[in-house]
Amino acid sequence: MNSLRLIMISKINSLSLFLSLLLLFSLSSAKTPPRPRAFLLPVTKDVVTKQLITTISQRTPLVPVKLTIDLGQRFLWLDCGNGYVSSSYKPVPCGSIPCKRSLSHDCAETCLDPQASPGCNHNTCSHIPYNPFSRTSTGGELAQDVLSLQSTDGLNPRKYLSANGVVFDCAPKPLLEGLAKSVEGILGLGNGYVGFPTQLANAFRVPRKFAICLTSSTTSRGVIFFGDSPYVFLSGMDVSKRLVYTPLLKNPVSTSGSYFEGEPSTDYFIGVTSIKINGNVVPINTTLLNITKDGKGGTKISTVDPYTKLETSIYNALTKAFVKSLSKVPRVKPVAPFEVCYNRTSLGSTRVGPGVPPIELVLGNKNATTSWTIWGVNSMVAVNNDVLCLGFVDGGVEFEPTTSIVIGAHQIEDNLLQFDIANKRLGFTSSLLFGQTTCANFNFTSKP
Numbered sequence: 001m002n003s004l005r006l007i008m009i010s011k012i013n014s015l016s017l018f019l020s021l022l023l024l025f026s027l028s029s030a031k032t033p034p035r036p037r038a039f040l041l042p043v044t045k046d047v048v049t050k051q052l053i054t055t056i057s058q059r060t061p062l063v064p065v066k067l068t069i070d071l072g073q074r075f076l077w078l079d080c081g082n083g084y085v086s087s088s089y090k091p092v093p094c095g096s097i098p099c100k101r102s103l104s105h106d107c108a109e110t111c112l113d114p115q116a117s118p119g120c121n122h123n124t125c126s127h128i129p130y131n132p133f134s135r136t137s138t139g140g141e142l143a144q145d146v147l148s149l150q151s152t153d154g155l156n157p158r159k160y161l162s163a164n165g166v167v168f169d170c171a172p173k174p175l176l177e178g179l180a181k182s183v184e185g186i187l188g189l190g191n192g193y194v195g196f197p198t199q200l201a202n203a204f205r206v207p208r209k210f211a212i213c214l215t216s217s218t219t220s221r222g223v224i225f226f227g228d229s230p231y232v233f234l235s236g237m238d239v240s241k242r243l244v245y246t247p248l249l250k251n252p253v254s255t256s257g258s259y260f261e262g263e264p265s266t267d268y269f270i271g272v273t274s275i276k277i278n279g280n281v282v283p284i285n286t287t288l289l290n291i292t293k294d295g296k297g298g299t300k301i302s303t304v305d306p307y308t309k310l311e312t313s314i315y316n317a318l319t320k321a322f323v324k325s326l327s328k329v330p331r332v333k334p335v336a337p338f339e340v341c342y343n344r345t346s347l348g349s350t351r352v353g354p355g356v357p358p359i360e361l362v363l364g365n366k367n368a369t370t371s372w373t374i375w376g377v378n379s380m381v382a383v384n385n386d387v388l389c390l391g392f393v394d395g396g397v398e399f400e401p402t403t404s405i406v407i408g409a410h411q412i413e414d415n416l417l418q419f420d421i422a423n424k425r426l427g428f429t430s431s432l433l434f435g436q437t438t439c440a441n442f443n444f445t446s447k448p
C-alpha cells in the first residue's frame with residue numbers, strides 16, 4: 001500500500017514538473033525568437049583590381065567598413081589611423097586570453113602619442129597585419145569592438161544582430177596601399193582562433209563553418225554564409241545538397257607574409273594526390289603535393305590570387321598535357337600572363353563553358369578518393385572577345401612559391417565551397433552551372 005502511494009505521488013510530481021517545464025519553455029520561447037542558424041555577407045568583384053570586396057558594420061555607433069576578402073589570412077585588420085570613433089572600442093591587453101590565443105609574441109607597453117586612441121593605447125597586445133597585394137606588414141594593436149551582421153534563414157537576408165568583443169587588428173593607414181578604392185582593410189577568413197569565422201561562431205553561437213560562393217561577374221553579388229546550411233539559390237535549390245567533402249589539412253608553419261615563430265598556417269589546405277586531364281594522369285613529382293614539416297608544398301585555396309598558381313614543374317606538365325589533349329585545335333598568339341590560348345570559335349561551348357578537356361584534382365587517400373573537376377568555365381579565361389586562354393600561371397621553381405598549388409579565385413567562381421572548420425573538412429560542389437544556377441542567384445531581398 002505504502003509503496004503504491006509513493007509511486008503515485010512521484011508520478012504526479014513528475015507530471016507537474018513536466019507541465020511547469022512546458023510553461024517555462026513556452027514563456028521563454030515567446031520572449032526570445034529562435035537564434036539564427038547563419039549570417040551572411042554579400043561579395044562583389046572590384047572592376048579595376050579584381051579584389052573581392054564586402055562591407056561589414058562595426059563600432060558604436062555602427063558605421064559601414066569596406067574590406068577586401070582574404071580567405072587564408074589570420075584575422076580582420078583595418079585602418080584605425082583615420083578617424084576611428086567608437087564608444088565600444090577595447091584594446092586587448094598584453095597577456096590576456098585573446099592575446100595568447102592570437103599567438104602574438106609582442107606587447108606595446110606605451111603609446112607615444114599624447115593622448116591614447118584606437119590603435120595607440122598602453123599595455124596592448126600587438127600583432128602583425130599583412131597586406132598580400134603590396135606584400136608589406138607593420139605592427140598593429142589587437143582590439144575588440146561591436147560588429148553587426150545580417151542573419152539569414154538560408155533563403156533571404158533577415159534582421160541584423162550585433163555582437164560585442166569581436167577581435168580585430170588596428171593597422172596604420174599606409175598598410176592600405178594596393179587595396180581597392182575606399183577599402184579600409186582586409187577581412188581574414190583564416191583558420192585560427194582570431195580568424196573571422198571563429199570570432200563570429202563564438203559571438204553569435206553558430207557552427208564553426210562558412211561557405212563562399214563567388215560570382216564571375218563584376219555587376220552581380222556573390223555571397224558568404226557563416227554558419228549552417230541551407231544555402232538556397234534561385235530557383236529554390238539548396239546548393240548544400242551538392243557538397244562533396246574532403247579533409248582540410250594542417251600545415252604546421254605559417255604561409256603568411258608575416259608571422260610570429262611557432263604560428264601554424266591559417267590557410268585552407270586540401271590533399272590533392274594527382275591531376276588528370278581528360279581522365280589521364282598528368283606526370284608530376286607528387287612529393288611536391290605533400291606538406292613538409294617546415295610548411296612547404298601542398299595545395300591551398302586563395303581568394304587573393306586571381307588565377308591558380310602552380311610550381312614550375314607542375315605548371316609545365318599541366319600545360320603540356322592540356323595542349324596535347326587539344327592537339328587538333330590551332331593555338332593563337334598568347335596573351336600574358338597566360339601561355340596557352342585558342343580562338344573562341346575553334347573550341348565550341350557547353351553548359352559549363354568552353355568545350356575543353358576537364359581538369360580533375362584527385363583528392364584524398366586510397367580509401368576515399370574524390371575529384372574536384374574544373375570545367376571550361378573555370379579553366380579558361382576570356383582575355384578579349386576572340387581569345388580564351390588556359391587560366392593557370394607559373395608560380396616559380398620548386399618551393400620558391402612555398403605552396404605547390406594555389407587554387408585561385410577564377411577557378412572557384414560559381415562553385416560553392418564550405419569550410420567546415422569544426423569538422424576539419426572542405427565541401428565543394430564543382431560548377432553550379434551543372435545545376436543551372438550560379439553564385440549570383442542568392443535572393444538578397446530582405447525579409448522581416
Ligand SMILES: *[C@@H]1O[C@H](CO)[C@@H](O)[C@H](O)[C@H]1NC(C)=O
Pocket residue numbers: 285286287288398
Ligand atoms: C621530387 O621533388 C622532391 C622535392 O623537391 C625532390 O627531392 C625529388 O628529387 C624530386 N624527384 C624527382 C624524380 O624529380
Ligand SMILES: *[C@@H]1O[C@H](CO)[C@@H](O)[C@H](O)[C@H]1NC(C)=O
Pocket residue numbers: 286287288290
Ligand atoms: C606523402 O606523404 C604521405 C604521408 O606522410 C606518404 O605516405 C607518401 O609516401 C608521401 N608521398 C610522396 C610522393 O612523398
Ligand SMILES: *[C@@H]1O[C@H](CO)[C@@H](O)[C@H](O)[C@H]1NC(C)=O
Pocket residue numbers: 332343344345386387
Ligand atoms: C578567331 O576566329 C574568327 C572566326 O574564324 C576570326 O574572324 C578571328 O580573326 C579569329 N581571331 C583570332 C585572334 O585569331
Ligand SMILES: *[C@@H]1O[C@H](CO)[C@@H](O)[C@H](O)[C@H]1NC(C)=O
Pocket residue numbers: 365367
Ligand atoms: C580505410 O578502409 C579500411 C577498411 O574499410 C579501414 O579499416 C581504414 O580505417 C580506412 N582508412 C582510412 C584512412 O580511412
Ligand SMILES: *[C@@H]1O[C@H](CO)[C@@H](O)[C@H](O)[C@H]1NC(C)=O
Pocket residue numbers: 156234443445446447
Ligand atoms: C525574393 O524574396 C522575396 C522575399 O521573400 C520574394 O518576395 C521574391 O519573390 C523573391 N524573388 C524571387 C525571384 O524569387
